[in-house]
Amino acid sequence: MGGQVPGSPWLVLFIGPLVVLIGVLGYALVFPELDERKPKREPSSVPMAEKREPALDAVLQVLSEDERKVIETLVEEGGTMLQKDIRWKTGLSRVKTHRILFRLSKRGIVSAEKYYNTNRIKLADWLQKGKKP
Secondary structure, three states: OOOOOOOHHHHHHHHHHHHHHHHHHHHHHHOHHHOOOOOOOOHHHOOOOOOOOHHHHHHHHHOOHHHHHHHHHHHHOOOEEEHHHHHHHHOOOHHHHHHHHHHHHHOOOEEEEEEOOEEEEEEOHHHOOOOOO
């Protein structure tokens, strides 16, 4: 009456890689911005329509593509927009726009104030043209 299960080496050989595969897929779903297949954007490819503030150029170089899109939209509109308008102008989803703006506000790049059923987003003064802290 041995307690050995027949076929247990096959079970280990099947379950081990399956667990690793599930772990890798879960990681890729949680951190999609780490996908290496996305083309890298060169800093020189950022269009320079007009002379910008040096601080704004420095900030744009370290932002992700979606964050850069949001900041450039804010700059084009004068530095203040409603969150729902940012969503429509950039073409991002509601949740993605919220998450991007949350990250930017934590870093002090934008500020948000409640405005009826949305937020009014304002670019930081130190990033706007002609305004000094």
